[in-house]
Amino acid sequence: MPMRLPPYRPLSPEDVRKIDQTSRRILERVGIRILEQSHLNILKAAGAIIDQSDQKVRFEAAWLDEILARAPSQFILYSRDGKNDVHLGKGKVYFANGGRVFRILDMGTGGYRLTMLRDVAHTATLVHCLDNISLYIIACQAHDLQPQHYHLNDFYHALNHTTKHVMGGCDSREGAEQMWELSVFIAGEEEELREKPFVSVITNPISPLTIDGNTLDILSFCCSKSIPVTCAPAPISGATAPATLAGTLCQMHAEALAGVAICQVFSPGAKVLYGAVPTTMDLRHMEYTMSSVEMAIMNGAAVQLAMIYDFPIYASGGVTEAKRPDIQSGCEKTFSNLMVAMNGADLIHLAAGMLDSGNSISYEQYVIDNEIIGMINRILSGISVNEGTLGFGVIEKVGPGGNYVMEDHTIEYMKEEFFYPDLSVRCNFDIWEERGRPSMLSRANDLVDEILDDGREGLLDTDLILEIKKKFPGIQNL
Amino acid sequence: MSDFKGLTEAVIKGDIQTAVAETQTALDAGANLQDILDKGLIAAMDQVGEKFSTGQMFVPQMLRSAKTMQECMKLIKPLFQEDELATKGKVVIGTVRQDLHDIGKNLVAMMMEGAGFAITDLGVDVSPKDFTQKAQEVGADIVAMSALLSTTMPAMRETIEALQEAGIRDKVKVMIGGAPVTENFASEIKADSYAPDAGSAVIAAKKLLSIS
Incomplete structure (x- = not known):
């Protein structure tokens, strides 16, 4: 959604400068720990300072700037049908669901269960049908699969149920390779996919200030194939980052810049999103808190930090600690999605479907969040005066x-x-009683049934499906 | 001439000028009156109802179509023999005494008119006496009252009493509506029907007069 409103800016220009300078000092003096010698060698050859004794890479200021200058300020996360391309770096705000949870609130039973492969297909179908969610992130772990076939199956069933761009986490270079081979096969040619990548990969450093070898293997592979990536730090204020918002931002910014820089060493011009998933710890009982208001402010501030370097940002919003779609989930999700959107983040992930501190999803929450995002988009478009x-x-x-x-x-x-909601109950009292006292949740449940009843069949061409299954015997049916 | 495509499209669009011109063209060409009504206007309103129920049309568009139909009816009506074309029923409608809120009442009036009722709209701040006199004068089938304020709701009871005193309570059906009005209140003051919104008011009115 293009923004008409003046953006919300939690940091003054002076604050932004101080945080950036501190982050650069962290990168220069403290460094990032890299747990794999081969990558340290690559970075050394590219001009980084390596502390061999404690496996750290340090980024001297001039070298850092030189490397960062290679990163693109704009690129496109392509959809397969061209209808939902995500134009990063153009001042538009896009929303995506959140990924890789392990539990789902099943409205059929009212209880929680482990997520299965069918949940990947169903959530992809939901995102495909929900207008305000611009791309699909592989939503959950398929517990009915052998780990060696996770990503082949994740991406296959996602691509078979949405034509929107598909982003996902990968556990290993082998997983990323499976995903890439499948995508090339669907694209037809390797060059096709390189030109218009309709898949991208999420990785994370380990806060504080560590990146493991596996993550770098995945990044190196994806960058070499022109698959867009992010290496998104998720520092927890008070636990894996200082217990101050400014301190957490300094560390996060350093980690995020390191991620962008390392990708540029691997492949100059690599399509990288500056990543930001700063959250907090509730220190009363050490409860991990994704949805604190501080998280919302920090993600907003992260947009300002990415803007210094003109990098598109993969920020976070729309999370909750609530275990069900309820009052808590409604207000926590709205706060962070709205605040981060009002900062003009290019892509807000976790924005739909999430519950339970990022550990669970619910189908109903997807459609509810789609509606919250619709309202936010309406706010962003402002008041037209002519x-x-x-x-x-x-x-x-x-x-x-x-x-x-x-x-x-x-x-x-x-x-x-006007924004016309699908789920909010606006009818008067008598009609509400006549209709059986619907609520946002009951209406979300109805809409989920409607979408999934219509959308269970795959979207890929039947002949192509047969060819894919022949070529990739590891693919399982739902 | 059996093709009323231009007419139905104009009614669906709520384009009064074109619809009236199309009606005149059909009349000049000697089209059957009942066909213009059934295959042109009513067919159009059926599509409007369909589009409204699937969310493709909003209330203002539906009202515009209804009004367009009414304008076309002005050309056709005089050509029917008196007993050939009956209205669905005569409705006297207004906002009750000391209440100046009329948007809800106007919506009800427009929707009922679109559905084929003959409407006499008395406006706002209508006294029990005025309701009664007008109902007698036009031979109303329905008296419809609206109130937005809980403080003006008692005027509904007084109006019903006035109808009784004038000896016409058994000749007219009384419908009430408005934000604070409830089904319970309607039965308490012995109104015949209550409708929570304009769409239901049309259905309720048809039910009161036993028409489909």
């Missing part, structure tokens, strides 16, 4: 005491001026 919308002509025509219901002016503007 000759037509000012409406003097119609005010003069109706005059005192009339009404505007049947005026041309009303009919001309009513669709674009």
Whole structure:
């Protein structure tokens, strides 16, 4: 959604400068620990300072700037049908669901269960049908699969149920290779996929200031194939980062810049999103807290930090600690999604479907969050003021005491001026009783049933499905 | 001439000028009156109802279509023999005494008119006496009252009493509505029907007069 509103800025320009300088000092003096010698060698050859004794890479300022300058400020996360391309770095705000949970709240039983492969297909179908979620992130672990076939199956069933861009975490270079081979096969040619990558990969450093060899293997592979990536730090304020918001941002910014820089060493010009998943710890009982208001402010601030370098950002919003779609989930999700959106983040992930501190999902939460995001998009588009919308002509025509219901002016503007929710209950009391007292949740449940009843069949061409299954025998049916 | 495509499209769009012109063209070409009504106007309103129920049309558009149909009816109506074309029923409607809120009442009036009722709209701040006199004068089938304020709701009871005193309570059905009004209140003051919104008001009115 293009922003019309002036952005919300939690940090002053001076604050931004101080945080950035501190982050650069961290990178230069403290460094990032790299737990794999071969990668240290690559970085050394590229000009980084290596502390061999404690496996650290340090980024001297001039070298850092030189490397970071290679990173693109704009690129596209392609959809397969061209209808939902995500244009990063263009001042638009996009939302994605969140990934790799292990539990699902099953409204059929009312209880929680482990996630299965079918949940990947179903969540992909939901995202495919929900207008305000722009790309699909592999939502959950398929507990009914052998680990060696995770990513082949994740991505296959995702790509078979949505034409939107598919992003996912990979556990290993082998997993990333499976995903890539499958994607090349679907694209037809390797060059096709390189030109218009419709898949991308999420990795994370380990806060504080550590990146493991496996993560670097995945990044190195993806960058070499022009698959967009992010290496998104998830520091926890008070646990794996200082117990101050500024301190957490300094460390996160250093980690995020290191991720971008290392990818540029691997493949100059690699499509990298500056990543940000800063959260907090509730130190009363050491409860991990994704959805604190501090998380919302920090993710907003992260947008300002990415902007210094003109990097598209993969920020976070829409998380909750609530275990069910309820009042807590509604307000926590709205706070962070809205605040981060009002900062103009390119991509807000975790924005839909999540419950339970990022450990669980619910189908209903996908459609509820889609509606929250719809409201946020409406807020971002602001108030349109022009000759037509000012409406003097119609005010003069109706005059005192009339009404505007049947005026041309009303009919001309009513669709674009207002957000029309699918789930919010707006009918009056008697009609509400007549309809069996619906709630946002009951209506979400109805909508989920409607979408999944229609959308269970795959989207890929039947012949292609047969060819894929022949070529990739590890693919399991739902 | 059996093709009323231009007419139905204009009614669906709520384009009064074109619809009236299309009606005139059909009349000039000697089209059957009942066909213009059934295959043109009513067919259009059926599609409007369909589009409304699937969310493709909003209330203002539906009202515009209803109004467009009414304008076309003005051309056709005089050409029917008196007993050939009956309205669905005569409705006297208004906002009750000391209440100046009329958007809800206007919506009900427009929807009922679109559905084929003959509407006499008395406006706002209508006294029990005025309701009664007008109902007698036009031979109303229904008296419909609206109130937005809980403080003006008692005027509904008084109006019903006035209808009784005038000896016409058994000749008219009384419908009430408005934000604070409930089904319970309706039975308490012995109104015949209560409707929570404009769409239900049309259904309720048809039910009261036993028409489909």
